[in-house]
Amino acid sequence: MDSLLVVNQIEKTYGKGETRVQALNQISFTIDHGEFIGVMGPSGSGKSTLLNVLATIDSPTSGDICLEEENLAKMNEERLADFRRTHLGFIFQDYFLLDSLTAKENILLPLAVAKENAKEMNQKVDAIATTFGIDSLLNQFPYQLSGGQKQRVATCRAMITNPKIIFADEPTGALDSKAASDLLESMSRLNETHETTIMMVTHDAFAASFCRRILFINDGQVQKELIRRNESRKAFFQTILDELARLGGDGDDAC
Numbered sequence: 001m002d003s004l005l006v007v008n009q010i011e012k013t014y015g016k017g018e019t020r021v022q023a024l025n026q027i028s029f030t031i032d033h034g035e036f037i038g039v040m041g042p043s044g045s046g047k048s049t050l051l052n053v054l055a056t057i058d059s060p061t062s063g064d065i066c067l068e069e070e071n072l073a074k075m076n077e078e079r080l081a082d083f084r085r086t087h088l089g090f091i092f093q094d095y096f097l098l099d100s101l102t103a104k105e106n107i108l109l110p111l112a113v114a115k116e117n118a119k120e121m122n123q124k125v126d127a128i129a130t131t132f133g134i135d136s137l138l139n140q141f142p143y144q145l146s147g148g149q150k151q152r153v154a155t156c157r158a159m160i161t162n163p164k165i166i167f168a169d170e171p172t173g174a175l176d177s178k179a180a181s182d183l184l185e186s187m188s189r190l191n192e193t194h195e196t197t198i199m200m201v202t203h204d205a206f207a208a209s210f211c212r213r214i215l216f217i218n219d220g221q222v223q224k225e226l227i228r229r230n231e232s233r234k235a236f237f238q239t240i241l242d243e244l245a246r247l248g249g250d251g252d253d254a255c
């Protein structure tokens with residue numbers, strides 16, 4: 001596989017003098033096209049900072065973030081806003097759906113902003129809603145949906161523009177285990193069939209076991225990498241738990 005995102009010696013510091021915190025410390029790694037990569041690490045290790053910096057929500061103090069030909073660390077805010085809208089997708093723990101819009105309208109929002117043709121927009125929504133099993137929910141409002149259903153709507157919205165990469169920050173954090181499992185299976189399926197590149201931050205070994213590779217972060221650096229080769233997801237789950245135990249972290253949730 002070829003590289004999609006090259007992260008080169010990224011540093012991120014917050015504050016100054018005595019309150020200075022180095023959240024990312026010369027971190028470097030590469031994400032290939034079509035990867036489903038997980039980021040794990042103890043509290044305060046720099047996971048959210050890393051995701052925010054790569055997703056262009058925050059800027060690095062130094063270093064380069066190259067997505068194909070573009071260096072995101074050197075882009076001005078105007079171009080960045082355009083790039084973010086066109087090429088990046090986001091899924092957050094708290095869904096961030098608009099309450100006054102139906103599920104379908106929420107999913108359509110990024111396409112409407114991009115001023116796409118109405119017939120094509122509808123076809124895209126129908127296709128992605130089928131993948132995520134929410135065809136029958138498209139006319140419901142967020143308050144009529146369960147947490148798992150809302151997160152599937154939010155995931156469809158993130159994926160509808162066919163972004164180069166999707167950044168997911170604890171997407172299953174607020175879901176029960178059945179809803180989490182359904183969401184992760186749909187994300188996996190989309191990753192496998194459409195080669196959608198996904199980077200997911202999670203503290204949860206079960207969620208991480210759906211990834212093909214995991215980066216363990218500590219003190220703002222990559223401490224360890226695990227790759228799922230021919231292992232089943234269940235076997236990879238156990239490998240992750242063993243690694244967390246070795247690294248001194250915890251493992252929760254059922255397999």
Ligand SMILES: Nc1ncnc2c1ncn2[C@@H]1O[C@H](COP(=O)(O)OP(=O)(O)OP(=O)(O)O)[C@@H](O)[C@H]1O
Nearest residue numbers: 014015021023041042043044045046047048049050
């Ligand atoms: N806005 C900020 N201002 C100052 N320090 C910050 C800020 N955001 C994060 N930090 C510090 O940077 C370090 C990394 O934080 P970060 O939130 O990236 O960790 P994390 O691994 O995501 O933690 P958690 O799992 O608890 O969410 C921590 O020491 C944190 O206190």
